[in-house]
Amino acid sequence: GEEVAQTPKHLVRGEGQKAKLYCAPIKGHSYVFWYQQVLKNEFKFLISFQNENVFDETGMPKERFSAKCLPNSPCSLEIQATKLEDSAVYFCASSQPREINYGYTFGSGTRLTVV
Amino acid sequence: QQQVKQSPQSLIVQKGGISIINCAYENTAFDYFPWYQQFPGKGPALLIAIRPDVSEKKEGRFTISFNKSAKQFSLHIMDSQPGDSATYFCAARLKLVFGTGTRLLVSP
Numbered sequence: 001g002e003e004v005a006q007t008p009k010h011l012v013r014g015e016g017q018k019a020k021l022y023c024a025p026i027k028g029h030s031y032v033f034w035y036q037q038v039l040k041n042e043f044k045f046l047i048s049f050q051n052e053n054v055f056d057e058t059g060m061p062k063e064r065f066s067a068k069c070l071p072n073s074p075c076s077l078e079i080q081a082t083k084l085e086d087s088a089v090y091f092c093a094s095s096q097p098r099e100i101n102y103g104y105t106f107g108s109g110t111r112l113t114v115v
Numbered sequence: 116q117q118q119v120k121q122s123p124q125s126l127i128v129q130k131g132g133i134s135i136i137n138c139a140y141e142n143t144a145f146d147y148f149p150w151y152q153q154f155p156g157k158g159p160a161l162l163i164a165i166r167p168d169v170s171e172k173k174e175g176r177f178t179i180s181f182n183k184s185a186k187q188f189s190l191h192i193m194d195s196q197p198g199d200s201a202t203y204f205c206a207a208r209l210k211l212v213f214g215t216g217t218r219l220l221v222s223p
Contacts, residue, residue, distance in 0.1 A: 004158075033211065041202060043213035056210055091158050093211075102147040102166075104211055106158035 002026060004107035006092050007074075012113045013082045021110045022074040025094030031055065032075050033093045033104065034067060043091070049075065082114045118142050119207050121214025128221050134192040136217045138205035141186065145207035150179065150190045153202045153216075162203070163190070195221045 005024040013019045025032045034046040045059040049069040060067070064082075069075040079086055089111045093104040120139045128134045140148075147166060151159035165172045165179045165188065172179045178191040192199055200221050205214040 006158075035213075041204075041216035041218075043204070045210060045212070048210065093158075098147075098208075102164065102208060103149065103161050106151075106160070108156075108158045 004092055004094050004105050005074075006090075006107035006110050008110060009108065010111050010113070012115060015084060015114055016081050019079045019082050019086070019112055019114075021077045021090050021092075021112070023077070023092030023094075023107060024074040025092070026105055029094035029096055029105070031095045031097070032069055033095070034075075034077050035091045035093065037089045037091060037109070039088075046077070046090075079112075082112075084114050087112060087114045118212050119205060119214040121205050121217060123217060124215070125218040126220070128192075128195045128219065130195065130197060130221055130223050132195050132221075134195045134199065134219055134221070135189060136203055136205070136219075137187065137189045138207075138214050139185075139187045140207045142207070142212075143186070145212075147208040148179070148181065148188050149206050149208070149211075150177075151204045151206060151213075153204065159204055192219075195219075197221050197223050 007022045032049045036044045047057045047060045047067050048055040052069045064080045067077045089109040091109045093106040095104045118141045149164035150162045152162045153159045163174050163177045165181050176193045181188045202216045202218045204216050
């Protein structure tokens with residue numbers, strides 16, 4: 001499709017529980033990016049993939065966060081043992097290689113609330 | 116990680132006025148400078164973008180001005196409308212780095 005589909009739209013987890021977020025990139029886009037947007041609007045880069053390979057994971061908190069993009073499946077971002085500070089909106093974006101098109105297309109986000 | 120500085124944090128403009136949002140960057144390797152518009156509850160949507168080999172780009176009421184030597188770029192919204200009320204983010208790519216956002220309110 002022509003949109004980045006993120007599910008679920010809202011997710012509530014108790015502290016210590018696991019959270020799993022999904023992202024289906026636009027068909028034909030080989031790059032996928034995850035961003036965390038916290039209350040002050042700042043976007044924090046988490047991780048990017050080129051197809052199923054991790055491209056850049058410099059933003060990932062290594063202890064509790066993991067992500068995958070497997071062939072023929074939505075990409076996923078998983079947070080083990082969630083903490084209150086993980087409450088944020090998580091955005092996924094996809095793009096073609098920069099040689100083709102520089103633009104990123106964002107999904108509508110998943111709002112994670114940790115209580 | 117903050118390599119793109121954005122100002123002002125919020126802006127109130129009268130209908131028909133000009134909205135101006137400024138950004139400054141540090142990394143001279145950035146090669147693409149987009150502006151995103153975000154409405155509450157939605158993801159950022161690409162509004163307009165510029166490459167560093169161009170000093171200005173205009174699309175409808177939206178114009179980007181780019182000053183490579185000063186490492187600054189700005190968004191101008193001409194004839195601002197209430198429907199333009201949103202949060203605007205500048206960004207810079209290698210890996211997309213966002214500014215901190217400007218909340219624009221256009222009063223009727």
